Amino acid sequence: MDNPLKPYPATIVKITDETPDVKTFQIVFDDPGVWDHFRHKPGQVAQISVFGVGEATISITSSPTRKGLLEFSVKRVGLLTGALHQLEAGSKVGIRGPLGNHFPYEEMKGSDLLFIGGGIGLAPLRALIDFVLDGENRSHYGQVEIIYGARSAADLCFKDDLFNRWPHMPGTKVYLTIDRPEEGWNGHVGFVPSYLEEISPSPRNRFAITCGPPVMIKFVLSALQKLGFPDERIITTLEMKMKCGVGKCGRCNIGSKFVCVDGPVFYLSQLKELPPEF
Amino acid sequence: MSVRDFLLTREGLHSWLSRLARDYPLIAPVEEEKGVITFKQVGGPQEIVFDCAPSTLPPKEWFLPSTEELFAFSTAGGGITLQEPPGPKERVLFGLHPCDVRALLALDPVFGGTYPDPYYLGRRKATIIVALSCTKPGPYCFCPAVGGDPVVAAGADLLLTESGSSFAVKAMTSRGEEIIQRYPGHFAPDEEGRGERARQELAGQLAGMFAFLPDLRGVKEFLDGHFELPYWEEVASRCLGCGICTYTCPTCHCFDIFDQSWDGARGLRARCWDSCMFSQFTRMAGGHNPRPTQKERVRNRFLHKLKYHQDRYGLGGCVGCGRCVAKCPVNIDIRRIIGDLKELASHG
Amino acid sequence: MSLDSQWEPKIVGFCCNWCSYAGADLAGLNRLSYSPTVRIVRVPCSGRVNPAFIIRAFQRGADAVLVSGCHPGDCHYVSGNYHARRRFLVFKRLLEYVGFEGERLQVRWISGSEGAKFAQTVDELDRKIKALGPNKKMRQEPPGFSGVKDHEG
């Protein structure tokens, strides 16, 4: 990247409706040579441009083991995400990145992994889930458990992964929950943090990785501590308003740290050192 | 060893500046409006304000313009074409005071680092900096309190210091030496160390002229351990939430990025100054705001100046120019804030 | 300049749905010819016309703006045009004060039966603006490749 503010031209090749307000965009670079520089790691983010509207920071939801494409799951919340939702396959966009740090997948080798996600918060976790489940990587990790919840069954993202793919992978369990009972749902009902306490996974040799709405993260973090997970094995990824993504525009700081370059992935032990401004 | 010290008469300075204005874009402090001194391109020395202490707005506009085009885009023909603006021509920035030079040194690591910013760095590289020692501090100047020195300008190419009817010139970089060589006849070698004596003498005179020098000792250490302070509520209750302090600050660098297009097919991506004092600054599209009230925003600004910048880059975030002091409509005065924090620190 | 000789005024007409838009319609039905330099934007009421709309029109290249609504007393919403009258008496003076030619903002009451008045108003405005020439105040160029310039000029 000789100019970190200039995006690579790219094309949306496929759009999947995940929920009424979340779509997954499959994107490829127009210049295949870009893949030589764009080597992302699970947990990293990118800036997606809709030219004429602007940019937004979105986590990369596809694992780097899936070569030749990037996936971004985007919830429609504002101007840019609204514009993105209007686009069709074949539309031109820009991609800037990969930005930020990544999940410590090297350090996690040999451990069991517990993923706890809420709503669109599963998107960044999915990159790591697929990374550890794909190919020979699988042998480096122990049990993979995924606790995931959404407001309703319709709001569950990645339904194909949740129902058809991940549960059938070896050593992998998926626990789903929705906030309120509804017709046709036979699964668990309740909020993610309380479901986590019900399941009560052992902290022994296990990393917990969580992402979701700020309030969910808050209660999940305290539940994990109650279960005995050490701060160094609790990992979360933060969302902040970002513009430049490269530590210059000054808005995503939490104390002296910039979420865009020092994050978005933080250990709980690191978060505890930071002022509570996130 | 090449001579690095020169002498320049007042007439010599004027004729040199006239030549510079012909050969380069020459940027210097001018009185744009009664009481408003800003850095503008000038046609010659007659337009320049030599004794501003300090200018109303800092020269950062010339490195981080208030609005700057990042690239133009066009989706004509099905693909996307991006075109970056041409880099700036080599230019001379004259009349920066040492605090302003120090502010650039504080900005450099922000725009350099792992992701070098070609726009800022391009302007930085294209700019020959001729600094001017202060002859008297402004009413709100406090650079010595934050480690500055009104007669030292590390980071400039040349430093001029007024001494009687002439100027002592110190070439601080090879680029500074080159520019002196390019204008033979203007500069006389200072072989007797008159410049050094002049600077020392001036430094001695200036030392007692600062009206109010806050004592920073222990303040950062106090802030390291005390994020939550009721004091910030008191400051925030007065704060209007405007952008004056950040826009007049030579080290504030926050910006926003936005697109401009009439039809979506062609347009510009640009950035413009933004301010951590604004309520929208950290507000996310979904409505969550990590700094929801003016208390968090005010605290962020002062911690940025007194702690965060130091933590991150090992450099002070405040250079003591006093511009925010001069312009705050409700008299939120960083010198007083430092004093208050110091007092809070001493009471445990 | 050759560009100037090809120049045709751009006039943006904000016409209230209930009177002036119908007036413009009537002008068309009666085959009254009027200057094609006007582009009509239908608004619910002259009272809906925010000064920001007019500013945006000038920014994007309008040489004149016509705001047209029901005659006082005839407003579909009872008083929208009375409010508009106060607003535009003030705004027009403000525009002149900061250096606009006052002729570039015209406000006219035109009823649904006044097709001829509509055509005449537009033609008159077109003539005035042709005499004045293009508006330069606040005008922007479309952002794009042509807009790329070095900040220092």
Added chain:
Amino acid sequence: MRETARQLLREREVGLVIGYAAGSEAYWVTPAFIKEEAQADRLVWNPFCVNSLAKYLINYHHEPYKVAVVVKGCDSRALVRLLQDNQVQREKVVVIGIPCLGVVDAKAAALKIAPGTRILGASVTDGEFLLQTESGTLSLPRGEALCAKCRYCENPTPVLADTLLAEEVAAEPAANIYAEVREVESWPREKRSAFWDGHFQRCLRCYACRNICPACTCRECVFDQTDPCWVAKAHNLSENTAFHLIRAMHVAGRCVDCGECERACPVNIPLRLLNQKVIKDIKELFGVSTPGSRLDEMPALGMFATEDPDEFN
């Protein structure tokens, strides 16, 4: 003033007193928010108390307690406007009015008063402001030091107050208040255009004029909206002009001519000259008073009369 504040706080009549405290230089004051009786000694009143404090009341409208606020005549017009818009509830505010003989322009004073000077006392005469300092008495001639907005004052005594802290001051007979506006009006169009272009291009868009303005109380300001975006973030002459014209129209009929926008402007844009133009026109056109002068007179552009002048036939 201190005694009034102490009493209000002691008797729990109010939970907060908003007044002035000494600033970091002699010619500045800073808003003070006094919640405890013992803190009341921080309050000052002197010829440098230029800030309008009325708008701060909005920050406290959710509080259960009453708030007392110190107002000069011009500030009381701002308070009237806030009351008219129901931004502030009358029963929740105690108005401490100060009849005022005019305040000092800090920029002018800064040229005369050395930094670090301490003011021990001040008095105002017909011709000068007299300041007692540690090194003797300093005189600021009224002609040089008086704030521009005080050169003609319609309301030296607050139009609304629960307590007046001094004898009422009679308003001077009406003078040519809008002489400067008329001067600009008389210029050829090109000169007017160049004059305002020169000022608007300098605008930093710091929004101090908006944030300090007692007429600007929108929960979400049009200039902060991105969709629709009526004024782009870009700083250039066209967008800056749009900002100032839209702002002038938004406060038209509601601007109380307190001059705070012009005082706050860091690059000396003569904003009062812009807003006064609108005030003058609405007065002439619709026969109204300066906004905020009367509690029973609502903003001119929020109402109409069938017999208003009509130039649009």
